[in-house]
Amino acid sequence: MRLSKLFIVVSICLIGSGWAMTPAIAAGEKEAYKVGAVFSVTGRASFLGDPEKKTVEMVAEEINKAGGINGHPLEVIVYDDEGDATKCNLAVKKLITKDKVCAVMGPSVSGNSIAVIPVVEENEVPLVSCAASYKIVTNEETGKPFKWVFKTPQSDSLAVDSIYTHMKKKGISKIAILSDTTGYGASGREELVRMAKDFGLEIVADETYGPKDTDMMAQLTKIKGKAPQAVVNWSIGPTQVTILRNFKDLAMTGIIFYQSHGFGSRENIKLAAGAAEGVFCPLGACNIAELLPDTHPQKAVAMQYMNSYAAKYKEPLSSFGGHGWDALYLVVDALKAVGCDKAAIRDHIEKRKGFVGQHGVFNFSPDDHNGLGNDAFSMVVVKDGDWALAD
Amino acid sequence: MEQISLSGQLLQYLITGITIGSLYAMVAIGFNIIYDVTEIINFAQGEFVALGGLTMASLNVTLGIPLVFAFCGTVVFVTLIGLLMDRLAIRPIRQPSVVTLIIATIAVSFILRGAAMYFWGKDPYDLPPFSGRTPINILGGVIQPQYLWVIAFLVIVVVLLSFFFDRTIAGKAMRACADNTDAASLVGINVNRMVLMSFALSAAIGAVAGIIITPISLMEYDRGAMLAVKGFSAVILGGLGSFPGAILGGLILGLIESFGAGLISSGYKDAFALLVLLGVLFFKPSGILGNVEISKIKRF
Numbered sequence: 001m002r003l004s005k006l007f008i009v010v011s012i013c014l015i016g017s018g019w020a021m022t023p024a025i026a027a028g029e030k031e032a033y034k035v036g037a038v039f040s041v042t043g044r045a046s047f048l049g050d051p052e053k054k055t056v057e058m059v060a061e062e063i064n065k066a067g068g069i070n071g072h073p074l075e076v077i078v079y080d081d082e083g084d085a086t087k088c089n090l091a092v093k094k095l096i097t098k099d100k101v102c103a104v105m106g107p108s109v110s111g112n113s114i115a116v117i118p119v120v121e122e123n124e125v126p127l128v129s130c131a132a133s134y135k136i137v138t139n140e141e142t143g144k145p146f147k148w149v150f151k152t153p154q155s156d157s158l159a160v161d162s163i164y165t166h167m168k169k170k171g172i173s174k175i176a177i178l179s180d181t182t183g184y185g186a187s188g189r190e191e192l193v194r195m196a197k198d199f200g201l202e203i204v205a206d207e208t209y210g211p212k213d214t215d216m217m218a219q220l221t222k223i224k225g226k227a228p229q230a231v232v233n234w235s236i237g238p239t240q241v242t243i244l245r246n247f248k249d250l251a252m253t254g255i256i257f258y259q260s261h262g263f264g265s266r267e268n269i270k271l272a273a274g275a276a277e278g279v280f281c282p283l284g285a286c287n288i289a290e291l292l293p294d295t296h297p298q299k300a301v302a303m304q305y306m307n308s309y310a311a312k313y314k315e316p317l318s319s320f321g322g323h324g325w326d327a328l329y330l331v332v333d334a335l336k337a338v339g340c341d342k343a344a345i346r347d348h349i350e351k352r353k354g355f356v357g358q359h360g361v362f363n364f365s366p367d368d369h370n371g372l373g374n375d376a377f378s379m380v381v382v383k384d385g386d387w388a389l390a391d
Numbered sequence: 392m393e394q395i396s397l398s399g400q401l402l403q404y405l406i407t408g409i410t411i412g413s414l415y416a417m418v419a420i421g422f423n424i425i426y427d428v429t430e431i432i433n434f435a436q437g438e439f440v441a442l443g444g445l446t447m448a449s450l451n452v453t454l455g456i457p458l459v460f461a462f463c464g465t466v467v468f469v470t471l472i473g474l475l476m477d478r479l480a481i482r483p484i485r486q487p488s489v490v491t492l493i494i495a496t497i498a499v500s501f502i503l504r505g506a507a508m509y510f511w512g513k514d515p516y517d518l519p520p521f522s523g524r525t526p527i528n529i530l531g532g533v534i535q536p537q538y539l540w541v542i543a544f545l546v547i548v549v550v551l552l553s554f555f556f557d558r559t560i561a562g563k564a565m566r567a568c569a570d571n572t573d574a575a576s577l578v579g580i581n582v583n584r585m586v587l588m589s590f591a592l593s594a595a596i597g598a599v600a601g602i603i604i605t606p607i608s609l610m611e612y613d614r615g616a617m618l619a620v621k622g623f624s625a626v627i628l629g630g631l632g633s634f635p636g637a638i639l640g641g642l643i644l645g646l647i648e649s650f651g652a653g654l655i656s657s658g659y660k661d662a663f664a665l666l667v668l669l670g671v672l673f674f675k676p677s678g679i680l681g682n683v684e685i686s687k688i689k690r691f
Contacts, residue, residue, distance in 0.1 A: 044613075046513050181658070207657040212617035214414065214608035217407040218652040218660075224395045238515040238609040245607075249526045249533050250403075271517050271609060273524065 030068075032075040033335050035328070036095030037105040039130070040112070043083035047236065048108040051321030052130055053078050055305075056105065056328045058312050069335050076328070081107055088112040089119060096123045102340040105327040106130050108320075111183055113151070120148045126346045128330055130323040132156055133187055137369040145369035150349055152326035154284065154359060154376045156191040159261045162282040162377040164199040166390070167230055170256065176205035176228040178219060178243065180235035185211075188234035188260055204228050209239060216243045220250050231255055236262040241271045248275040256280065261377065264319035269382055280390055282377035286322035286358035288387050291380075301356055322358030330355060330362070399531025404653040405646070410538040410607075412645020413545040417600040418622025419629065419637035420548065421593040427569035427632050428582075428589040431492040435476065435500035437619030438507070439594045442469050443601025444610030445507055448516035458521065466598045472503070473594025477587045500615070507612035515609040518602070537606045544603050548596055549638060556634070565589065569632070628668050630681025639679060643667070 037056055039049035060076040068074055077099050081088035088107050095101045096119070103126040107113045110133035117136070120127040129136045129151040137145045167175065177192045179185035185208065196203050204226040207219040216239070223231060231252075233243055240263055247257060259281040269276045285292060289302035305325055309317040330349060338344035350369070355362040360376030381390040395403075418436055425433045446468050450461035480495045481487075520537040527534045555562040567575040568585045576582045600618075601610060608614075621644065629640025644664055651663035671679060 042508075050513065207652070209652075209657060210617070210661065212614055214411055214604060215407060218404055218649045219657045221395065221400050221403040221407075222653045222657075225397070225400050238611060241515070242608050245524075249524075249535055251526070251533065267514065271515065273517065 030072045032073045033069055033340050034075045034077060034099060034101045035103055035105065035331055035335075036092075036099055036101035037076060037078045037324075037328075038081050038088055038091045038095070038107045038112075038116075039078060039105075039324070040083040040108040041078070041080040043081075045083040045109045047318070048130070048320045049080065049083075049106075051318050052106070052108055052324035053080075054313055055309065055317075055321035055324040058308065059325060059328050062308070063332060069332060070339075072335075074332065074335075077101065081112060083109060083112070085112050085115040089116055092116045092119050092127075096120075096125050101125070102335060102342060103128065103331045103345055105324065105331065109183065110136060110187065113149075117146055117149055121146060124148060125342055126150070126331075126334075126349065128152060128327040128349070130320070130327055132184075134370075144367065148346055150330070150364070150369045150371075152330065152357065152359065152362075152370075153323045154261070154372050155370060156188050156260075157195065158372060158374060158376055159282050160188070160191045160195050161374060162379060163232060163258050163280070164195060164201060165374075166280065166282075166379045167201065167256075167258075168199055170230075172229045172256065173200065174202050174204055174228045175230045175232060176207070176223040176226060177203055178207050178209070178216070178223070178231060178233040178235070180211045180237075180239055181208050182211050182236065184262060185235050192232060192234065209235075209243075211235070211237055211239060213239060214242070216246050217250070220246050220252065224250055224252055228255060230258060232258045232260075234260040234262070238271075241268055241275075244272045244275040244279065261319060266316050266386070269385055269387075274385075276382045277385075279382045281380055281382075283380045283387070284319050284322060284359035284376060285378070286317065286325070287319050288378060288380055288389070291387060291389050292378075297356055297361055298358070302358060305358055319359070326357035326359055326362070329357065396531055400653065402530055402532035404649045406532055406534055406538060408646035408649030409642060410541050410645070411648060412642035413541050414600055414604050414618070414641075415621045415625045415644050416545055416638045416641025417548060417596055418618050419625035419641045420552070420634065421596045421600075422622055422626045423632055423634060423637045424565075424593045424596070425589045426626075428565060428572075428585050429481075429492065430489055431496065432623070433590075433593060434493065434496045434619060435503055435615075436593060436597055436622060437615030437617070438500050438503040439469055439473065439597025439615075440601040440604070440618050441507060441610060441612060441615035442472060442503065443598030444518070444605035444614075445511045445516055445601075445612065446598070447602045447605060448518050448610065449511070451518060452516070462602060465602055466595050469598035469601075470591045470595045473590040473592075473597075474587060476594070477590040481586070481590070482583070500619075504613055504615065511612055513612065515611040516605065517609050518605040520606040521603075535607065537603070541603050541607070544599055545638070548599065552592075552634070561588065624664065624668055627678055628671055630678030633678065633680040633682070636678055636680035643679075 039052045041049040041053050056076050060074050063074050079091035081091055095104055105128050108130050110131040113129040113131040113136045127149045132153040134155040136151045139146050179189040205223045209216050257279045259279055261282050263281045264283045264287045285298035285302045286305055289306045292299045334345040334348040338348050350364050353363045360372040362371035364371040379390040380387045421436045443465055447465040450456045450464050476499050480499050484491055521540050522536045556566055564580045565585050567580055568582055572582055625640035625644045626637055629636025647664050647667055648660045652660040
């Protein structure tokens with residue numbers, strides 16, 4: 001009786017854990033390479049985790065169809081942290097100790113990524129984060145990157161650099177900044193304020209709003225009173241659409257509107273119902289694949305990703321899925337070269353130069369675990385309801 | 392770009408504040424109707440608003456049903472959800488204490504939010520405004536016609552509810568339940584039916600709020616929680632259980648947020664609202680229009 005109960009419990013556990021995994025595809029006799037991923041698939045950051053999960057599952061399927069990695073099938077184990085740092089921490093530990101993965105991808109948000117750094121450092125497992133903060137790859141005590149941690153998204157400073165450079169070209173000197181109160185908005189705001197001096201820009205207004213606010217008229221009215229030449233908005237979710245509509249209603253003509261790279265989805269242009277015309281925004285290659293000239297180094301990979309994502313999921317891709325693509329291919333690239341040896345994978349990624357990804361050409365070094373430069377963003381303008389390369 | 396004068400700015404803050412305040416007031420009225428009859432705080436009130444906006448988006452935009460019919464259809468649908476909520480989640484609880492009932496409403500809010508995510512996904516939905524997107528300029532301020540609709544619907548809801556509570560038997564019976572449930576059942580009022588009706592009314596008002604705000608702010612499945620918090624603050628500010636208090640509380644909250652963000656600091660606008668709330672509660676614990684005598688009889 002007791003034995004049969006135990007049997008039931010054990011089999012439930014086995015079924016349960018198997019269910020959480022992406023079904024492994026049987027291929028050859030060679031042992032599967034296991035790669036772990038922790039994304040915020042549901043919860044407040046689901047707009048990040050959802051496309052990331054879809055992307056890595058699609059890529060893993062493609063790789064296995066093509067015969068795997070040197071004959072080894074690829075098995076990607078995805079856990080959902082629901083945006084919660086505690087759950088994220090547990091999931092990463094589970095991947096390392098129970099699933100025994102070769103490397104971990106994610107987490108999707110900066111706070112969670114920073115929270116799991118001690119775990120991967122202690123267990124000596126390479127982590128390729130899909131979150132943006134520079135703090136993920138910079139140990140603030142030493143100023144050097146953490147040994148085992150890499151990240152694929154561009155740091156906010158690159159996006160700010162791209163926006164401010166464009167402003168200087170347009171002869172702008174007086175700006176207003178707007179940001180939401182999420183981690184994304186707050187860290188963007190920090191960089192905007194910090195770098196304004198370097199570009200000789202004067203910030204005349206610095207306004208914020210909540211991520212679920214219904215209306216930003218008050219903030220924009222205040223900005224209108226200060227009459228800046230340009231406005232930069234740093235937020236994600238529906239507020240970045242609402243704010244464009246408010247901006248248009250207030251007839252703030254003559255002020256140039258810049259959005260952060262979080263605006264990178266055509267759905268936002270559609271939702272803005274005409275209010276997005278003329279808005280500038282820095283975007284990675286995967287958002288604008290078809291606009292890139294054929295000579296662009298990322299043209300081929302970006303077109304391939306865009307087409308297969310649209311074919312599989314019947315929805316336009318967002319820039320966030322591209323971070324997952326970059327993370328997985330970076331790990332696969334290392335697995336191909338050195339196999340499932342954690343220390344060798346780490347060393348391989350750190351030395352990797354000229355890796356062509358969705359969000360730039362990565363050149364890693366012991367001092368730079370992000371590996372992206374100023375060319376990772378192209379300035380784009382909304383024209384006739386679609387992106388167009390800005391001059 | 393034309394410059395904007397200080398008076399123009401102030402007018403703009405006023406308009407924005409009243410519009411947002413009207414929305415909060417509608418959520419607050421929904422809270423109060425259920426509270427009055429059942430003494431519970433319905434934490435799923437915000438979900439009614441989100442469901443209203445999302446259902447309307449499906450009916451009007453996806454299925455192309457004309458505005459008026461889609462509007463009625465949405466209100467009926469969300470009202471049905473409210474009725475089901477009472478029948479399936481509130482009524483079946485044995486020996487209900489106020490706390491168990493409130494916990495049940497929290498559960499319902501999770502279920503509704505999860506169901507909304509399942510049916511509509513995580514992306515925001517838009518609705519065309521009722522009468523175009525051409526802004527109206529008044530004395531240096533700018534108003535979207537939809538803002539006027541929001542304010543107009545608050546007035547309509549208030550007038551209809553006042554008529555209902557003052558002039559109809561059912562409304563008077565509900566007010567009797569609000570004053571004293573036991574006494575009401577002694578004079579032959581079916582309290583269970585009144586509870587059912589209060590959920591239906593609250594859901595309907597929530598749906599209306601969702602429909603009219605979606606063209607301004609878009610709507611997604613998890614918007615309800617924030618609106619519930621704001622609406623609840625408005626209820627407490629105006630006085631728990633007071634119908635005029637809910638309207639006053641909502642409008643004051645909206646105006647504080649708007650003027651606070653515009654004149655002082657947008658980063659602290661929620662803090663201003665909380666400060667005023669704390670201040671009011673410090674001097675008048677029952678809220679601006681709340682009645683201490685009544686709140687003493689209530690269990691919660």
